[in-house]
Amino acid sequence: MDDLAVLIEPQIPALRRYATALLRQREAADDLVQDTLERAIRAWPQRREGDLRAWLFAILRNRYLEGVRRRRGIEVGVEALDTIADLGADPEAALGARDVLDGIAALPEEQRSVLLLVAVEDMSYAEVAAVLAVPVGTVMSRLSRARGRMRAFLDLAPTIVTGHLRRVK
Amino acid sequence: MTASDLRPVGEDDLHAFVDGRLDPGRRTAVEAWLAAHPEAAARVAADREVRDRLRVRLAPVAEEPIPARLRIANLAAPRRMGIPHWSTNAAAALLLALGGAAGWAGRGAVPGPGAPAEPMTQAAVSAFRTYVVEAAHPVEVRADGSSDLVQWLTARLGRPVTVPDLQAQGFRLMGGRLLPAGDGLAAMLMYDDDRGTRLTLYSRAGPSGGRGVFRYARADDVAAFSWIDSGMSYVVTARTDEARLLRVAQAVDAQVSGQRDGAR
Numbered sequence: 001m002d003d004l005a006v007l008i009e010p011q012i013p014a015l016r017r018y019a020t021a022l023l024r025q026r027e028a029a030d031d032l033v034q035d036t037l038e039r040a041i042r043a044w045p046q047r048r049e050g051d052l053r054a055w056l057f058a059i060l061r062n063r064y065l066e067g068v069r070r071r072r073g074i075e076v077g078v079e080a081l082d083t084i085a086d087l088g089a090d091p092e093a094a095l096g097a098r099d100v101l102d103g104i105a106a107l108p109e110e111q112r113s114v115l116l117l118v119a120v121e122d123m124s125y126a127e128v129a130a131v132l133a134v135p136v137g138t139v140m141s142r143l144s145r146a147r148g149r150m151r152a153f154l155d156l157a158p159t160i161v162t163g164h165l166r167r168v169k
Numbered sequence: 170m171t172a173s174d175l176r177p178v179g180e181d182d183l184h185a186f187v188d189g190r191l192d193p194g195r196r197t198a199v200e201a202w203l204a205a206h207p208e209a210a211a212r213v214a215a216d217r218e219v220r221d222r223l224r225v226r227l228a229p230v231a232e233e234p235i236p237a238r239l240r241i242a243n244l245a246a247p248r249r250m251g252i253p254h255w256s257t258n259a260a261a262a263l264l265l266a267l268g269g270a271a272g273w274a275g276r277g278a279v280p281g282p283g284a285p286a287e288p289m290t291q292a293a294v295s296a297f298r299t300y301v302v303e304a305a306h307p308v309e310v311r312a313d314g315s316s317d318l319v320q321w322l323t324a325r326l327g328r329p330v331t332v333p334d335l336q337a338q339g340f341r342l343m344g345g346r347l348l349p350a351g352d353g354l355a356a357m358l359m360y361d362d363d364r365g366t367r368l369t370l371y372s373r374a375g376p377s378g379g380r381g382v383f384r385y386a387r388a389d390d391v392a393a394f395s396w397i398d399s400g401m402s403y404v405v406t407a408r409t410d411e412a413r414l415l416r417v418a419q420a421v422d423a424q425v426s427g428q429r430d431g432a433r
Binding site: 004017020045046103118151156 | 181185187190212216218220223226228231232233236238239240242334419
C-alpha cells in the first residue's frame with residue numbers, strides 16, 4: 001500500500017481543491033475526496049497505464065455527479081447545497097464586485113468542471129478531455145462558453161454575440 | 170517568423186494564450202494580433218482576471234495539510250461506503266436497510282462462518298456444487314476467445330453483462346451458463362486456476378439501487394462472498410480460503426463498478 005500512497009497522496013491537495021470548488025462545503029468536499037480515494041484503491045488493480053491525475057479526477061467527478069443525481073432523486077435539489085464562508089471572503093467582493101465562486105456555481109456543471117480543471121488545476125485540454133470523456137473540441141467549446149458567462153457574471157468585458165459587439169451590463 | 174505563426178489566430182489560440190499554453194513563437198504572433206484587436210485583448214485580459222481570481226480563491230485549500238483521514242494508509246482497509254457519505258442521511262439509511270445490520274462489518278472484517286446465508290447465496294452455492302463437479306459440461310458456452318459468450322448472455326438476460334478478467338488473481342475464464350432464478354434468470358460464469366480450483370461468479374438482478382458490503386458465508390468446504398451494487402446481486406463461490414476469495418470479490422467488484430465509473 002506504500003507505493004499507492006506515494007503515487008496518490010501528492011494528488012490529494014488538488015482533489016480537495018476541486019471538490020471544494022464543486023461543493024463549497026469543506027466537510028462535504030473531504031467526504032467526497034475520501035469516497036474517491038476508497039474507490040481508487042479498490043479499482044487500482046484494474047487501472048491501465050495512463051494519466052493518474054486524470055483518472056483520479058474522473059473518479060471524483062463521477063462520484064460527485066452520482067451524488068447529485070441521487071440527491072435529486074431523494075428530495076433535495078442540487079441548489080440546496082449550502083454555501084459556506086470558511087473559504088474566506090473574496091477580496092474583490094468587498095469592493096462591490098461579485099464573488100467569483102458564485103459565478104462558478106452558476107455555471108452548468110460541465111462548463112464549471114472544464115473551467116476549474118483548465119484554469120485552477122492547470123490541466124492540458126487533452127487531459128480535461130480524458131477526465132470528462134469527451135473530445136477536445138467539446139472541451140474547447142465548453143471553455144469558451146464558461147469564460148463568456150464568467151465575464152458577463154463579473155461584468156468584466158465586452159462579449160461578442162453572433163458577430164456583433166455589445167457591452168454586457 | 171516560422172510558417173506556423175502565419176496561421177490565423179483562433180479561439181483556441183486565445184484560450185491557450187490565457188492559460189499560458191502557447192509556445193513562444195505562437196505567443197508572439199498572438200500578442201501581435203491582440204495589439205491590433207483591442208476588443209479581443211480586453212476579453213483575454215478579463216479571462217486572465219477570472220483565472221487569477223479563481224486560483225487565489227481556491228489556493229488555500231490546496232496549501233493546507235491534508236486531513237489524516239485522507240491518508241492512503243488510513244484508507245487501506247476502508248469502510249465500504251458505496252453511497253457517498255456526503256449524500257443525504259436518507260440515502261445512508263436506505264443503504265443500511267439493504268445491507269442489514271449484521272452485514273455491516275468493515276471490509277475485510279467479515280462475519281465469521283456460520284452467518285446465515287441469504288437465499289441468493291444459497292442458490293449460488295447450489296449451482297456451484299451442481300456444475301463444478303461436471304467434467305464433460307461444466308459450462309453451456311465455452312470461452313474460446315470469441316465474444317460469443319458475452320453476446321449470448323447479454324441477449325438472453327436483456328442487460329449488458331461484464332465478464333471480469335481474473336488473471337491477476339490466477340483464474341482463467343472457462344465459460345458460462347444461464348440458470349433460472351425466481352421469475353428471472355441468473356448468469357453463472359466459471360473460472361479455474363492452474364491447480365484446477367474452480368470458481369463461479371453468479372449474478373442476477375437484485376434490489377434496486379444502493380450498495381452493500383461483502384457478506385461472507387461458508388457451507389462446509391465451500392466459501393462465498395456476496396454483495397449488491399446498483400440493482401445487481403453478485404456471489405463468488407469457490408473451495409478456497411477466505412482471503413483469496415475476498416481478493417477475487419474485490420477484483421470483480423472493481424471491474425463491474427469501474428466500468429460505470431469510467432475508471433479506465
